[in-house]
Amino acid sequence: MSRYDRYVLSQLLLFFGFSALILVSVFWINRAVVLFDRLIGDGQSALVFFEFTALILPNLIRMVLPMAAFAAAVWVTNRLNSESELTVMQATGSSPWRLARPALAFGLITALMMSILTHVLMPASIKQLAVREAEMARNVTARLLTEGDFLHPTAGVTFYIREIDPDGTLRDVFLSDRRDETRETTYTAAEAYLVRDGDRGNLIMVNGMAQRLDADTNSLSTTVFTDFSYDISALIKERDKGSRNIREIPTLELIRDRAGIAKTENYSEGQLAEELHLRFARALVCIAVALIGYSTLMLGSYSRFGVWRQVLAAFVLLILLEVMRGVVSEPVLKNPAMWPIIYLPTVTGLAVAALFMQVASRPVSALVPWRRTARRDRSGRGEPA
Known part of the structure; x- marks a missing residue:
């Protein structure tokens, strides 16, 4: 990578870390309040509380990581544009495709982070969380000593x-x-x-x-x-029995023995296929959101009113991708053979980013030739003698 690419990539990673920290903290505080009331109120120690909050962190990070990547791409691209750094690079002959290399590298790095989360950390943390909850379930005092609430053991x-x-x-x-x-x-x-x-x-x-x-x-x-x-021992035994959480099943086991898991864990083939491919799709969508954040801000020319229209358009696209991710899951649950549509949001996001970069790489006069003709007509040039 060139010095410029390393500089932009460092800025992307810096703001990504900052935004991810803020978002994780907000979500963590929200969940920690509920856990604190549940665990400390049931007589558990502060050590158990911190252990449980640490075990839910991988799932929280998985939720906010694409949003943090999108925010970093939008903020850094906007700053480079406002400080004329992108203008200088384009003046030297660099196209939007060339300038997209740091954003692409950033998307690949966040995709790698998401892969580690979804394939390694999340299954391990959810499994350990289930073990600790089972241990707490055996403690009758901790399970039933809740005053003022109707409990259903x-x-x-x-x-x-x-x-x-x-x-x-x-x-x-x-x-x-x-x-x-x-x-x-x-x-x-x-x-x-x-x-x-x-x-x-x-x-x-x-x-x-x-x-x-x-x-x-x-x-x-x-x-x-x-x-x-x-x-009340029978209540506890009945509660302890049950299948594993689908998110704690290792990825390799989902690939190798999906039929066996469906029989022993009471999950349908559609549920297992959705979970397996969602783990890969969550990583790939990080590349799409990073490129969308970059390419959308490359559209349009300089305006003293800022780039709020481009930022709004990028945000709307992010919401549409999230909506699409929720829509494509339902057909896979009914028919596992339709698993390729799980990757439709990622493909759509990459296609939109490629379209925006193609538009940004062409001058306005080439995109809208009638404007150039009308300007010549008004000035009196180009008319026949």
């Missing part, structure tokens, strides 16, 4: 606590068990305690009542108890 079970005392006493407990279709049981108690017995967890309810509704006979039986033990 598993399908057909509702649990509610009005208040939790500092010593761990649960006040005004409500437990509804509807897992048996023929019989519904509802427990209410003035107090309750969670007791661990090895791998088992028991809810000891004090001064309460059990109501059993028999659906076959439509009869209700009521039992008042002084203390009653309810085994």
Whole structure:
């Protein structure tokens, strides 16, 4: 690369790092507030909180990386244009295609970053996050000690606590068990305690009542108890069972054994095909958004009102690409053989960027010849004698 290319590339990477840091921080704070309320409120330590926030970072970076690449391309191109650096380079005979080399190199670098995220870091982080959540799920106290909320540990079970005392006493407990279709049981108690017995967890309810509704006979039986033990270990075991998150499945496994995964993990062929090709498409779209940000600002001539029209057009194109990315997924979910359309947004973005650079490389008089003719007519030149 020439010195100019290295200079522009360094500016692109510098602003890309800055914009990515800002965007990740905004998204991270939003997610961290929810995690803080969930983890710290459930009695977890600050170390667990920071571990969970670190594990969600790869997914957050994956979300903001294309936006950061687009913002960097637009900002750097606008600055080079406003400081006449692009004008000087074009005056030396450099075409927009030649000046696009730093933007292309920048797009390839961001695509490489996105590939590492989607193929390596994201599956590993989501897998570790699932492991840590399973460990927390085994901790009955952390799962059920949430006051003022109706919790659903598993399908057909509702649990509610009005208040939790500092010593761990649960006040005004409500437990509804509807897992048996023929019989519904509802427990209410003035107090309750969670007791661990090895791998088992028991809810000891004090001064309460059990109501059993028999659906076959439509009869209700009521039992008042002084203390009653309810085994909640089954709820935890049922919750722990399940297939892996599709995003934690390694890419090589998706390529080699998609049929086997579909059988064992309860995912359709369309879901697996979409996830596999989306991992590659997310990386390639970074090249498209970087070139769109550069090529759109190369359109038009100097204006004292700035380049807000070009920036707006680039932003609209970015939104259209994102909308297209959401639209193309649905056909693949229904028919895995249609996986090539996953790459349609990337191809469209590259085609638009190539069109814009082709337009920018031609003079205005060549694009609109009637303007030159009209100007000659008004000046009286070019008319026959």
